[in-house]
Amino acid sequence: MLSRATRIAFLRLCSTVNACALAPSHSGNPVNYQRARSRVRASCREVRWGAGVSGRAPAPGAVSARVRAAMLRGARAVGKREGVRSMLLLQARAPKAWQGLSQLKPLISLPPGTLGGKAMPPRPRLLSGQGPPQGPGLRTRLLITALFGAGLGGAWLAARFEKEQRRQQQRTEALRQVAVGQGDFSLLDHRGQARCKADFRGQWVLMYFGFTHCPDICPDELEKLVEVVRRLEAQPSLPLVQPVFVTVDPERDDVAAMARYVQDFHPRLLGLTGSTEQVAQASRSYRVYYSAGPKDEDQDYIVDHSIAIYLLNPDGLFTDYYSRSKSAGQIADSVQRHMAAFRSVLG
Numbered sequence: 001m002l003s004r005a006t007r008i009a010f011l012r013l014c015s016t017v018n019a020c021a022l023a024p025s026h027s028g029n030p031v032n033y034q035r036a037r038s039r040v041r042a043s044c045r046e047v048r049w050g051a052g053v054s055g056r057a058p059a060p061g062a063v064s065a066r067v068r069a070a071m072l073r074g075a076r077a078v079g080k081r082e083g084v085r086s087m088l089l090l091q092a093r094a095p096k097a098w099q100g101l102s103q104l105k106p107l108i109s110l111p112p113g114t115l116g117g118k119a120m121p122p123r124p125r126l127l128s129g130q131g132p133p134q135g136p137g138l139r140t141r142l143l144i145t146a147l148f149g150a151g152l153g154g155a156w157l158a159a160r161f162e163k164e165q166r167r168q169q170q171r172t173e174a175l176r177q178v179a180v181g182q183g184d185f186s187l188l189d190h191r192g193q194a195r196c197k198a199d200f201r202g203q204w205v206l207m208y209f210g211f212t213h214c215p216d217i218c219p220d221e222l223e224k225l226v227e228v229v230r231r232l233e234a235q236p237s238l239p240l241v242q243p244v245f246v247t248v249d250p251e252r253d254d255v256a257a258m259a260r261y262v263q264d265f266h267p268r269l270l271g272l273t274g275s276t277e278q279v280a281q282a283s284r285s286y287r288v289y290y291s292a293g294p295k296d297e298d299q300d301y302i303v304d305h306s307i308a309i310y311l312l313n314p315d316g317l318f319t320d321y322y323s324r325s326k327s328a329g330q331i332a333d334s335v336q337r338h339m340a341a342f343r344s345v346l347g
Contacts, residue, residue, distance in 0.1 A: 165341050168320075185282035187246070190258040190271035197316055204241045204339065205312040209288045211249035211303050212261040217324075225309055226266040227328040228335065238339060239314075243269045248290035248305045250279045286310055286318070311335060315346050 184197045208225055210218035222245060229243050243266055247253035250273055253261075258271030273279070283290060290305035309331065311320045319338055322331045 164337065168338065168341060185278070185285060187272040187274040187278055187282060188255055190255055190262055190273075192255050195270075195272055200242060200244075200312065201316050202314045204239060204314060204335070205244055205310075206241055206335075207244040207246060207286070207310040207312065209246045209248050209283065209286070209290070209305060209308075211247050211305075212253050212257055213249065213300070214303070217307060221307060221309065221324065222265050222269075224328050224331070226269060228331045229266060229268070231328065231332040232335060238336065240268075241335065244272060245269060246272045246279070246282060248279060248283060248288065249292070249303050250274060250276050311338065313338065313342055315344055317345075 186194065186196050189195050206225055206228060208218075208221055210221065212218075225243055229241050232238050232241050245258075245262060247258065253271075253273050255273060258273050262269045262271040272282075274282075288306045288308075290303055293302045293304060295301045307324050309322045309326075310318060311322070311334075313319045320334060322334070326334075
């Protein structure tokens, strides 16, 4: 059933057509006038019927075709003279009627999913919470960012490692040029056995020069040295490091004194002593300075000497040294780096 506004719009349209066709003419044939009037009235009935005003439901698509056909027949029925005036009047009044015509709704609704009697393809349904296609999700972006950061971090670590290796090689070459530790020595250990540099070939050696009557510095440095050895022993994948203590006071540090002294630090600590000439030769090889001070009333004296821990690689070559300011952890880390970068030059 059409709405009241739609019916009024169609009635105005029919009245407009009727007024255009039946307008009085001063020069018209009465017979033609009656014929035109009959045709216009029939056209108006067709307009009402086509618009569904009469209550009958027209077929889909028939409303607009019938209305247009009726209007054209009514306009032609007026004749040539009446046509000009009628069409002017129709143009003046028709817009209001056609405005109501545009508000028409289809009387027969088509089933969903069809258009013009043809089935339409089904539209894809989105799951609940699923929006339109978007870019990569938050997890994907975070994963890409993490991989990119890991790549940059790995490249930075690799560059740093290579730089550290070059620095260590340059330092080793510089130490070799000054001939530190290049000479041989011949000493006695705390068991009375003769020892030379070749006996330590194939081992990593940490060596310290001092004397058994040292009040504080030598015990502290030896404690640090054996702590480094223990740290490295805790890692089975690393080779053993041989700790060595060489005296710079051969007059008081004989074999028996060295044996009593080294047993208080580490079971593998090896004490080396010898004659004055033998100790002086070994000290010169490693550029160790030492000088005995004046004796007091009890014939006791202090020996002033260089304070450093020396690292020898398995080729017996001097590799690095560590001053008193280095901690046991720093020395252990340095030794591990030297072990990782070591390549024998003796074959």
